[in-house]
Amino acid sequence: MSRSSSLRGAVAIVGIGDTEVGKLPGRGATELTIDAGARALRDASIDKSAIDGLITSNSMVDPHMYHAEMVAEAMQIFPRYCMTLAAGGATSFAAIHHAASAIATGLCETVLISSADNLRTGLTREQAMVQQSSTGHPQFEAPYGAPVPVSYAFIAQAHMHQFGTTPEQLAAVAVTTRRHASLNPNAEKRGLIDIGDVLESRLIADPLHLLDCSLVSDGGSAVVVTSAERAVDHPERPVYLLGAGEGHSHEHISAAKSLVSSAAAESGERAYAMAGLTPKDVDFAELYDCFTPVVLIELEDLGFCAKGEGGPYVEAGHTALGGRLPTNTHGGLLSHTHPGNPGSMFALTEAVMQLRGDAGARQVEGAEVGLVHAQGGILSSHCTLLLGRDAS
Amino acid sequence: MSAASGKPAPRPTVETQPYWDGCRSGELRLQRCAACEHVQFPPRRFCASCLTADLRWESASGRGRIRTFSVVRHPISLAFAAEVPYVVALVELDEGPTIMAGIRGCQIEDVEIGLAVEVEFEQRSDEIYLPYFHPC
Numbered sequence: 001m002s003r004s005s006s007l008r009g010a011v012a013i014v015g016i017g018d019t020e021v022g023k024l025p026g027r028g029a030t031e032l033t034i035d036a037g038a039r040a041l042r043d044a045s046i047d048k049s050a051i052d053g054l055i056t057s058n059s060m061v062d063p064h065m066y067h068a069e070m071v072a073e074a075m076q077i078f079p080r081y082c083m084t085l086a087a088g089g090a091t092s093f094a095a096i097h098h099a100a101s102a103i104a105t106g107l108c109e110t111v112l113i114s115s116a117d118n119l120r121t122g123l124t125r126e127q128a129m130v131q132q133s134s135t136g137h138p139q140f141e142a143p144y145g146a147p148v149p150v151s152y153a154f155i156a157q158a159h160m161h162q163f164g165t166t167p168e169q170l171a172a173v174a175v176t177t178r179r180h181a182s183l184n185p186n187a188e189k190r191g192l193i194d195i196g197d198v199l200e201s202r203l204i205a206d207p208l209h210l211l212d213c214s215l216v217s218d219g220g221s222a223v224v225v226t227s228a229e230r231a232v233d234h235p236e237r238p239v240y241l242l243g244a245g246e247g248h249s250h251e252h253i254s255a256a257k258s259l260v261s262s263a264a265a266e267s268g269e270r271a272y273a274m275a276g277l278t279p280k281d282v283d284f285a286e287l288y289d290c291f292t293p294v295v296l297i298e299l300e301d302l303g304f305c306a307k308g309e310g311g312p313y314v315e316a317g318h319t320a321l322g323g324r325l326p327t328n329t330h331g332g333l334l335s336h337t338h339p340g341n342p343g344s345m346f347a348l349t350e351a352v353m354q355l356r357g358d359a360g361a362r363q364v365e366g367a368e369v370g371l372v373h374a375q376g377g378i379l380s381s382h383c384t385l386l387l388g389r390d391a392s
Numbered sequence: 393m394s395a396a397s398g399k400p401a402p403r404p405t406v407e408t409q410p411y412w413d414g415c416r417s418g419e420l421r422l423q424r425c426a427a428c429e430h431v432q433f434p435p436r437r438f439c440a441s442c443l444t445a446d447l448r449w450e451s452a453s454g455r456g457r458i459r460t461f462s463v464v465r466h467p468i469s470l471a472f473a474a475e476v477p478y479v480v481a482l483v484e485l486d487e488g489p490t491i492m493a494g495i496r497g498c499q500i501e502d503v504e505i506g507l508a509v510e511v512e513f514e515q516r517s518d519e520i521y522l523p524y525f526h527p528c
Contacts, residue, residue, distance in 0.1 A: 126469065139402035140434050141492045143522055145472035146464060146480040153462035154482060161460070161505045206463040254482055254492045259460055 008274055009391035011100045012231035012238035015044025015224030016349040021337035022188045024218040025121045029059035032116030032220035033071055036342075040112065040222035045235050051224075053081035053102055053111030055095040057341040060131055061122035071114065081108040088376020089288055090246075091115065092221075092345040093383035097244040099225045109227060115342035116220020128216065137252050146205075149213055149291065151253045151378040153205040156293035158259035160207065162308065165296065167207050169311030171198035173292040174211045174334055176320050181331025183321075183362040188215055189335040212292040214333035214343070221345035223352070228391055239355045242369070243277065243386035245270025253378040260308075262379040264301035268371075271384040272303075277369065279303035282386070284354060284364045285325055286347035286372040289332040295319075298373055299327075302384065326364045329354060344374035348385075355389050398471035401516045408435045410449050415521040420454045420511050422487055423447040433489035454511035455528060456485040461495065461503055479503050483525055497526030 017039025019032050033056060041048055054077055056068040064070045067084040071077075081102050085091050092115055099111035123131065136142040136151070159165045175195055181187035193211065201210040231238035247263030247270070250256050272278060279302065287298045296310025304325055305313040313319070319327035330336045330350035333343050351370040353359045373384045404412045411434075414421035423439075424431050426448055430441035438445050461481035467473040479495040481503070495503055496512070510528035513521040 136492075137434065138400070139404070139408055142400045143402055143516065144480050144492060144494050145399065145468045145475070145478070146462075146492070147466070147468040149466075150462045150464055150480055154460040157462060157505065158460040203463075203465045205465060208462075254490050259482075 007100050007104055007244060008242055008276070009240050010104045010228055011225050012228055012240045012391070013223050013352050013387070014226055014231050014234040014236065014238050015040040015046070016352045017043055017222045018186065018346060018349050019116065019220045021186065021217050021219035021339070021346075023120050024118060027118060027218065029062045029117045029122065030071065030074060032118060032218065033114050034075055036116055036220035036222035037071070037075060037112050037114035040114065040224050043236060044224040046110070046224065048075060048077050050110050051077050051112045052079050053099060053108035054079040055099060055111060055113045056084050057091045057095070057115040058084055058086060059117045060340055061118050077112070079108065081111065088341065088381060089290060089344055090374045090376040090381040090383040091341050092348060093372060093374045093385050094246060094381070096223070096225060096241065096348070096385055097246060097383060100241050100244060103225065103227050109230065111225045112222060113225065114220065114222035115345050117339045117342055118218035119216050119340045120218045122218065137254070141252060141254065149205045149208055152291035152293060153208045154253060155259050155297065155379065156207050156291070159293055159296060162260055163311070165311040167199060168195050169296070169315050170207065170212055170292040171195045172314045173289065173295045174198050176314065177289060177328045177332045177334045180321060180329050180362055181335035183360070184330050184336060187331040187336040188217060189331070208291060214290045214338040215335070217337040217339045219337050219339040219342065221342055221349055223345070223348060237356045237389070239352045240388050240391040241385060242388045243271035243273070243275030245274065245384050247382040248380065250380055251377060256379060260297065262297055262301050262375065262382060264298050264373060264375065264382045264384065267382040267384040268302040268373070271386050275386040277386055281369050282325065282371045283367045284329060284370050285327045286329065286332075286351050286370065287327055288344055288347075288374045289328055289334050290338070290343070292334070294375065294379070295327070297379070298375075302371065302373060321362060321364065329359065329362050329364060344372070347372050347374070351387050355387060398469070399516065401520050402522070404519070407437050411435045412520060414449070414451070415513055415523060416519065418513060420452045420523055421449050422452045422485070422489060424450050431487045431489060433485070433491055453486045456483040456491075456509060456525070458482070458495070458503065458505055458507045458509060459484045459490060460505055463500055481525070483509055491523070494524045495526070496524050502527070
């Protein structure tokens with residue numbers, strides 16, 4: 001067994017905090033980062049003086065060279081472990097992985113992870129477009145005028161070509177996710193949609209329609225992570241980290257070895273191995289859904305269905321509440337919120353709510369084990385976490 | 393730096409200048425590693441396969457096949473607004489590497505995965521000629 005198995009059950013999430021999400025004019029990224037952090041501290045019932053580790057992600061709207069130090073200064077926190085993480089969409093979960101490692105090795109005891117941005121109201125439309133195109137290689141991709149959705153459309157097109165996946169199956173991801181969002185009072189988009197609504201929404205980049213694409217939002221989210229020994233002192237039920245794994249395969253989509261498989265297969269395998277669990281043990285999943293085709297690839301790569309079967313799996317209703325694997329129970333990036341780097345944090349706080357049994361109308365009955373997965377770039381960086389109600 | 397069109401124009405670096413020089417003379421160039429024969433794109437100072445630095449420039453066939461593509465319906469900026477809809481693809485060159493490029497010279501409906509294509513160049517500025525592909 002690898003040394004990494006020593007992280008299993010070693011740490012727990014004892015506090016969560018989400019800010020309001022959507023359009024928050026007049027509220028800056030730094031303020032939202034602190035707001036989320038303060039909420040997580042309150043939820044954990046601990047004073048900020050107990051925080052000796054801090055992890056943040058940089059803001060696209062208001063970037064800082066020493067972002068985590070800036071936040072520490074603003075919150076008057078004096079950590080002995082302090083870092084700004086950058087792995088795009090996978091940042092938040094990689095942060096948990098790093099926090100767990102730091103706690104397990106004694107670098108620190110209690111870590112606050114807070115992430116926020118205000119992409120919706122903080123950027124002008126032109127700035128947002130420039131930001132989007134800047135993810136492409138400046139010399140070899142950006143000159144062709146291909147915004148981020150095009151790169152994900154490449155993936156969808158390849159999946160359709162190779163496996164016969166249909167636009168209706170992609171749309172089923174958006175429809176299922178919206179149904180979950182309708183049960184979440186904090187979700188931005190709560191009105192029910194059907195397959196026709198998705199297919200009739202504006203084509204952005206073939207085959208992706210507007211409703212195949214995630215939101216652009218303001219908001220922040222934070223968690224407090226501490227050792228399993230300390231976790232028992234907290235009033236809310238601790239949620240334990242059972243497994244964590246990462247996989248990194250490329251930076252630019254033109255350098256991807258495969259357009260239909262991703263390093264989610266590796267990150268998932270590593271997380272399952274650490275936890276000693278298999279896909280069959282997972283009661284619900286929160287997957288990165290920046291665009292609908294990504295969910296299909298993640299379902300396949302994480303072992304919930306065979307490669308190429310993601311479309312039929314979603315179409316059959318397996319990812320709906322009440323199905324085999326309720327997925328994106330809060331409404332995901334498609335319907336709940338997507339402020340950029342912090343986007344996946346809301347999937348994490350949702351998973352904690354599900355495992356505490358606090359998810360209200362969208363509660364997964366008997367949820368014991370949840371899988372959360374995030375990816376950044378264009379299927380570039382991946383992080384999978386397995387979380388449980390019990391430490392083993 | 394943007395060209396007069398307002399479209400983003402590549403800024404060549406010491407690593408990529410010979411590539412852009414090739415494009416300006418109507419030639420698509422790739423690097424081949426003298427040590428391990430690996431052919432690579434984009435241009436780098438080191439071979440991405442064996443990490444040695446003895447890379448030779450060679451003229452590529454300029455031919456390949458569409459690995460995947462999309463049709464941009466919603467322009468990324470005003471500079472591209474007049475051109476929508478347009479096709480952007482990943483082209484797997486006959487020599488192996490994949491390159492992102494625009495596809496022209498055919499109806500959008502005729503673009504498909506596997507389509508054989510050949511390079512052409514669009515002048516973006518005095519210095520920059522950008523590779524595009526058309527069916528061959």
